[in-house]
Amino acid sequence: MATNGTEFESVRTVSVVRHYKLGRTLIPAVDGVSLAAGRGEFIALLGASGSGKSTLLNLIAGLDRPDSGAIVVEGSDLATMSSEQLAQYRRHTVGMVFQSFNLVPTMTLYENVELPMRFAEVKRKERRARGVEALERVGLGDRMQHRPSEMSGGEQQRAALARALVNRPKLLLADEPTGNLDSKTGKEIMDLIRELNRTLEMTVIMVTHERSLAERYANRLVFLGDGKLVGESVNELEKIGATR
Amino acid sequence: MRAYDLIELAGRNLREAGLRNSLTTLGIGVGVASLVAMLSLGIGLQKLATRQLGRSGLFDTVVVTSRQDSRGPRFAQAAPVTGQAKPLDDAARRSFEQMPNVAEVYPNFSAVGDVRLESNKSGSHFTVVGTLPQSARNSESFDDVQGSFFSANDAQEVVILSDFGRELLDLPREPRGSDLKLTQDQADQLLGKYVVLRYHKREAGESAPLSGKATKKKGESDPDDIDNGDATQAEDTQSFNLVPQQLKLKIVGIVSSEPNRGLRQGRTPVFLPLALAESLDMVQAGELWSTLRPSETKIYIALIVRVAKSKAVAQVEEDIKKQGFSTFSILDASKGITRFFTFLDLFLGIFGSLALAVASLGIVNTLVMAILERRREIGIMKALGASDGDVKRIFFFEAGSMGLLGGALGAGLGWTIGRVINFATNIYLQRQDIKPENFWVIPPWLVGAALAFSIFVSLFAGLYPASRAAKLDPVQALRHD
Numbered sequence: 001m002a003t004n005g006t007e008f009e010s011v012r013t014v015s016v017v018r019h020y021k022l023g024r025t026l027i028p029a030v031d032g033v034s035l036a037a038g039r040g041e042f043i044a045l046l047g048a049s050g051s052g053k054s055t056l057l058n059l060i061a062g063l064d065r066p067d068s069g070a071i072v073v074e075g076s077d078l079a080t081m082s083s084e085q086l087a088q089y090r091r092h093t094v095g096m097v098f099q100s101f102n103l104v105p106t107m108t109l110y111e112n113v114e115l116p117m118r119f120a121e122v123k124r125k126e127r128r129a130r131g132v133e134a135l136e137r138v139g140l141g142d143r144m145q146h147r148p149s150e151m152s153g154g155e156q157q158r159a160a161l162a163r164a165l166v167n168r169p170k171l172l173l174a175d176e177p178t179g180n181l182d183s184k185t186g187k188e189i190m191d192l193i194r195e196l197n198r199t200l201e202m203t204v205i206m207v208t209h210e211r212s213l214a215e216r217y218a219n220r221l222v223f224l225g226d227g228k229l230v231g232e233s234v235n236e237l238e239k240i241g242a243t244r
Numbered sequence: 245m246r247a248y249d250l251i252e253l254a255g256r257n258l259r260e261a262g263l264r265n266s267l268t269t270l271g272i273g274v275g276v277a278s279l280v281a282m283l284s285l286g287i288g289l290q291k292l293a294t295r296q297l298g299r300s301g302l303f304d305t306v307v308v309t310s311r312q313d314s315r316g317p318r319f320a321q322a323a324p325v326t327g328q329a330k331p332l333d334d335a336a337r338r339s340f341e342q343m344p345n346v347a348e349v350y351p352n353f354s355a356v357g358d359v360r361l362e363s364n365k366s367g368s369h370f371t372v373v374g375t376l377p378q379s380a381r382n383s384e385s386f387d388d389v390q391g392s393f394f395s396a397n398d399a400q401e402v403v404i405l406s407d408f409g410r411e412l413l414d415l416p417r418e419p420r421g422s423d424l425k426l427t428q429d430q431a432d433q434l435l436g437k438y439v440v441l442r443y444h445k446r447e448a449g450e451s452a453p454l455s456g457k458a459t460k461k462k463g464e465s466d467p468d469d470i471d472n473g474d475a476t477q478a479e480d481t482q483s484f485n486l487v488p489q490q491l492k493l494k495i496v497g498i499v500s501s502e503p504n505r506g507l508r509q510g511r512t513p514v515f516l517p518l519a520l521a522e523s524l525d526m527v528q529a530g531e532l533w534s535t536l537r538p539s540e541t542k543i544y545i546a547l548i549v550r551v552a553k554s555k556a557v558a559q560v561e562e563d564i565k566k567q568g569f570s571t572f573s574i575l576d577a578s579k580g581i582t583r584f585f586t587f588l589d590l591f592l593g594i595f596g597s598l599a600l601a602v603a604s605l606g607i608v609n610t611l612v613m614a615i616l617e618r619r620r621e622i623g624i625m626k627a628l629g630a631s632d633g634d635v636k637r638i639f640f641f642e643a644g645s646m647g648l649l650g651g652a653l654g655a656g657l658g659w660t661i662g663r664v665i666n667f668a669t670n671i672y673l674q675r676q677d678i679k680p681e682n683f684w685v686i687p688p689w690l691v692g693a694a695l696a697f698s699i700f701v702s703l704f705a706g707l708y709p710a711s712r713a714a715k716l717d718p719v720q721a722l723r724h725d
Contacts, residue, residue, distance in 0.1 A: 063627060063718045084631050091629025102624045102722065106260050118249040119629040163628070 009072075010171055010203040011037040011060060016069035018055055018227075029055040031227035032069070037220075039170075040201040042194065044214030044235075047224035053207040054175055056224065060205060061094055061173050062086040074170055091120045095164030095202075097193075099176035101156040103148040103163070109135060110144040113163045120167050134162040138192060154185035161192060165200075172196065174206040178213065190217050245634045254641040261614065265642075268603075268610040269650045275600030276654020276698045280690060281661045282596030283589060288662075288685040290585040295384075306549040306561050307352065307572045308332065308340065330568040332544045340549050343563055345556035350377045350518050352546040355526040357443035359514055361412050361434075362492065369411050373441065374512035375521040376403065376503055379550060383503035388679065390431040391497035398519035402439060403497040408513035409434050425500045434495050441493055441514075444486040444527045486527060600698070603650070604705035607643055611709030614642070615716070622713055623721025632714040639710035640703060647702025651695040658694070659686050 018030040030052045037043050045053040058064040059071055062078050071078040074093055081089060090096075103112045110131055117127045135141050138158040148156050157177060164172060174193060178186030194217050197204045208214050214221050215235055223231035245253075258265045294303075310332040330336060340349045353375040360368035380386070381393040394401045406426045410417060413433060426434070493516070502512060516524075528545065549564065551557045561571045615622070622635055662684030670680035 058719050061627070063722075084633070087626070087629055087631035087634070090627065096627050098722065102620070102627070104621050104624060106256070115625070116628040118253070119245055119625070119631075119634060121246055121249075124248075167629070 008038050009036055010039045010041065010074060011035070011205065012070075012072045013056070013060070014070040014072070016056070016059060016066045016071060018052075018059060018064065018066050028052075028227045030059065030066070033224070033227070033229050034069075035222060035229065037203055037205060039203055040197065042197050042204040042217060042219045043206070044218035044221050045205065045207045045224060046209065046211060046214055046221055047230075048209065050226075051224040052227035053209075053224050055227075057173050057175050057205065057207050060171075061096055062089045087119075091116065092167060093170055095167065095169035095172045097157070097160050097164050097172070097174040097177045099179035101148070101153070101160045101180070103156055103159060105148050108145050108147055109140060109151070109159045109162075112148070112159060113166050116163060116167050122167075130166055134166040135159070137165070138162045152185070153181050154188060157181060157185075157189050158192065161189070161196070165196065168200075170203060172202050172204045174204065176207055176209070178208070178210070186213070193217070245630070245637065250634075250637055250641055254638050254645060257614070257618070257638070258642055258645060261610075261617075264610055264613070265646060268606045269646045269653065271603040271606040272600070272646060272650025272698060272702065273653030273657055275597075275603035276651050276694050277657035277661060278599040278654075279593065279596035279697070280655055280658025280686065280694050281665075281684070282592035283690055283694075284658065284662050284684045284686045286585065286589040286592045287687065287690065288683045289588070291685050292681055292683065293581060293585070303554045303574065304347075304551045304557060305573060306551065306557060306564060308336075308547045308549055308564055309545070309570045309572075310543075311568060311570050332547060332569065334542055336567070336569065337544065337547055339567065340547065340564065343549075343560060345552045345560055347550045347552040348377055348379055349547055349549050350375070351522065351544045352548050353518070353521050353528065354510075354512065355443060355521075355528045357441050357514075357526070359408075359412075359439050359441050362438040362440055364412075367412075367414060368442070369408070371408065371514055372510060372512045373443070373514045373516060373521075373526070375518045376515045377518045377548075377550075380503045385499040385501045385503040386497070388425065389497050389499050390426060390428075391435045391495070393497060394517040395496065396519075397517050398523065399496075399517055400491065400493050400520060401496040401517060402441070402493040403499060403503075403515040404434070404439075404495060405502065405513040406498050406500045409498050411513075412439070426498055431498055434498060437495050438492050439495060440490055441516075442488060442490045443524065445489045445525050446527050447485045447487045447525075489524070491524070600701055604701045607646055607702055607705035608709060610646075611639055611643060611706055612712070614639075615709055615713045619716065619721050622716050623718045623723075626716070626718035627722060635716070636710045636714035639713045640706050643702045643706025643710065644699055647699040648695065650702070651698030654698060655686075655691045655694050659691075662686060 013033055013035045015032045015034055016030055017028070017032055019026045019028050021027070033052070033056055035043075035056075045056060047053050055064070059066055059078075060073065062073075062081070066079055069079070073089070076089070078086065078089065103109075104115065107115070113131045113134055114127055117130065122130065132141065132144070135144055138161050140155060140158055140162065143151065143155065143159075148159070151159065157180075172193070177193065178189055181189060190213060193204060193206070196202055204218075206214070206218065211221075218235050221233045221235055222229065223233075310330065337349050337351075340346060355373045356370065357373050358368045358370055359373075360366075376394070378397055386393060389403075390406075391403075394403065404412070406424065407417065409426050409430065413430060415430070425431075503515070549560060551560050557573050561573055564571050625635060666682060666684050669683060673680055
């Protein structure tokens with residue numbers, strides 16, 4: 001699935017560096033990472049805590065800017081984009097799923113799913129149809145008026161997935177999506193992500209520290225350590241899993 | 245983000261922290277109410293003063309006098325006052341009447357006479373008699389008139405001061421300047437009754453009972469007369485008579501204060517309709533030279549020119565001066581009064597704004613608290629595609645909404661405070677036998693201005709929180725618990 005050809009490339013990072021200041025010390029969160037993801041590829045970023053996985057994911061999401069290097073997503077370099085262009089990029093190109101779901105607690109599930117469409121200025125009539133479709137796709141068609149506090153963790157994460165999908169992004173970024181879920185619910189969520197990856201041909205980059213999960217679902221495993229790319233492997237097990 | 249989405253999101257946020265936002269809005273309301281109450285008091289006082297002065301006939305009136313020397317036309321010809329002096333006669337009066345923005349022109353009339361009740365032959369009262377033009381019916385003095393204004397401009401009717409009414413009824417006099425009304429019984433004893441006015445009419449010719457013959461023997465010289473030419477001798481032989489007359493007049497109105505008081509010198513307790521007074525040819529007080537040196541045409545001591553709009557007073561005054569007459573108006577005094585009220589309004593506005601300034605700090609506090617509470621939500625919104633501008637607009641809109649609601653609440657509250665204080669003050673005034681007044685006036689523009697000012701102050705207060713929210717780092721915000 002991995003490809004070097006830019007025509008089939010969804011994401012490419014070139015020597016990306018991101019340092020954080022801690023007092024007078026510079027902490028290299030991401031230190032010269034170069035990585036490429038082809039369209040429709042499912043990549044798992046693995047590494048210990050503090051290895052720079054989430055920082056790299058935030059950089060690809062356009063939530064943060066690199067100190068140096070380039071991040072090219074669907075042909076556009078994020079490092080050269082203005083703040084407004086980055087917001088537009090997050091609206092239309094990227095969908096994000098977080099470990100702690102990050103649903104707005106005061107909104108119903110439907111309102112949460114509708115939120116990214118408000119920023120993308122989708123017309124009200126179309127919003128309704130797309131919101132309902134996204135919630136039905138994740139099996140929450142009958143829970144639209146519930147608030148997140150009334151839902152289980154798995155249901156909340158499914159709602160977060162529906163919200164990430166509703167603007168039809170080309171890239172899904174998931175930061176420890178099963179981190180707050182039990183194994184059974186985690187598997188359900190991962191199955192859903194893989195299904196979306198395959199049916200919608202959506203590129204998925206997932207941060208996880210569970211190697212078994214990565215091996216089960218990802219096409220490729222990328223290992224980070226101390227902010228550097230320390231290894232990469234094509235997942236043969238996933239191919240087997242895919243046929244199961 | 246579309247406008248309706250902005251409104252919905254901001255409205256939802258305001259509802260979520262309902263109590264805190266309501267209290268902040270109430271704070272703005274109190275601030276605006278204080279501002280509205282202060283300014284409406286200033287406006288009310290200004291209107292009251294302007295109305296009182298305006299109805300006194302001072303602000304729309306120009307007094308015109310001749311530039312001729314007071315010792316007579318002939319003396320003035322010999323030693324003219326600067327500028328072209330013209331006689332203040334009927335021709336001048338007509339020319340004033342035809343000027344743009346002039347409502348009416350009438351003589352400043354002041355005669356003396358004896359007045360007594362027709363039924364009381366012994367008790368006559370020597371008094372000054374004035375006149376009132378038709379426009380005087382709008383004078384404040386007629387607000388609480390006992391009886392009515394003249395039925396016609398030449399009706400044989402009289403309006404008297406309540407003070408003079410007491411004299412006619414032989415009642416003890418109130419302290420001078422007292423505006424105390426007559427009781428209904430006292431008024432009933434006068435209204436509809438007749439008085440007899442005895443006055444002196446100026447008449448050309450000789451052999452009148454009270455002859456004021458002013459002839460000089462040929463060759464005699466007058467030390468004050470600098471012109472001893474032949475033409476003068478012909479004029480010197482003119483004579484006149486002061487013929488005593490009497491006229492029965494019906495008392496139609498009793499007023500407690502003098503109408504158009506500001507234009508007269510001394511106290512005038514008896515008023516005749518203007519046209520009637522002019523037809524009587526009464527000898528007027530201060531008409532010395534015209535009495536001693538009568539002319540063929542009627543010469544006025546002074547004419548009152550009433551201007552339709554007080555704004556046009558300066559122009560009318562200027563036009564009259566160009567015609568060669570002296571003028572007087574209290575335009576400058578009115579400018580001073582306007583300046584005084586501008587400063588008063590400014591002072592009251594600043595005082596009232598203090599509460600609004602404190603309330604605006606409440607907005608800053610509420611929104612900064614909201615940022616802290618909604619830090620994660622802001623991070624989520626940014627992760628989902630909200631731009632810095634979208635976040636800023638949401639907070640800005642929340643601030644503006646609080647300003648709008650607070651402004652509306654404050655305008656209502658200010659109006660209510662004004663009405664309540666007006667009501668309470670008027671109860672007190674009525675107990676003191678003083679006419680009720682509107683001290684608090686809230687014109688529609690003040691409501692609009694208060695709303696606009698409240699929104700402006702709120703938006704200004706929302707600047708810092710909105711900018712702070714927009715600048716939040718989404719990565720940090722998403723990590724926030």
